[in-house]
Amino acid sequence: MKKDNKPLGPSQRMLRVGELVRHALADIFARGEIEDEALAGSVVTVPEVRMTPDLKLANAYVMPLGGAHADEIVTVLNRHAKYIRGRIAPRINMKYAPEIRFFVDDTFDEASRIDALLRSDRVKRDLDHDGDDSDED
Structure with a gap:
C-alpha cells in the first residue's frame, strides 16, 4: 500500500x-x-x-x-x-x-526477449561460475 x-x-x-x-x-x-x-x-x-x-x-x-x-x-x-x-x-x-x-x-515479444537473455552465453557462464563457487565450500 x-x-x-x-x-x-x-x-x-x-x-x-x-x-x-x-x-x-x-x-x-x-x-x-x-x-x-x-x-x-x-x-x-x-x-x-x-x-x-x-x-x-x-x-x-x-x-x-x-x-x-x-x-x-x-x-x-x-x-x-x-x-x-x-x-x-x-x-x-x-x-x-x-x-x-x-x-x-507486446507481452509476448517482451517474454521472448527475456527468454533469449536468460539463454544467452553470458548468463550461462555466470550460472556455471556460481555453481563452481558452491562446490568449493
Whole structure:
C-alpha cells in the first residue's frame, strides 16, 4: 500500500470488469461481428483488458494470431470502437459501457526477449561460475 492507503494495483472491481470486457471482445472477434476487409481471415486474441478506476475506459490489448499486421488490425479496431462498444454493452450488464481503446499486446515479444537473455552465453557462464563457487565450500 502507498502512504495514503490506496492500493498499488487495480482493484478487484477493475479486474472483474476488465475480465468481463475481455470475454465480450473475444466473443465478438470469434463470431466475426466486425465486418472489415482488414479483419477478414484474422484471428485476434485479447490477452488483457485494463480498466481505469472509474470504469469508463477500457484499454484492450490485442494480438492477431502469428502477430502479422498487428498495427493495422489495431487501427481497424480503433476505427470500429464505437460499434464494438455498442455490441459489448448488453453483454457486460453495466449501467454504462466503457469506451474502448485498442493497443498491440507486446507481452509476448517482451517474454521472448527475456527468454533469449536468460539463454544467452553470458548468463550461462555466470550460472556455471556460481555453481563452481558452491562446490568449493
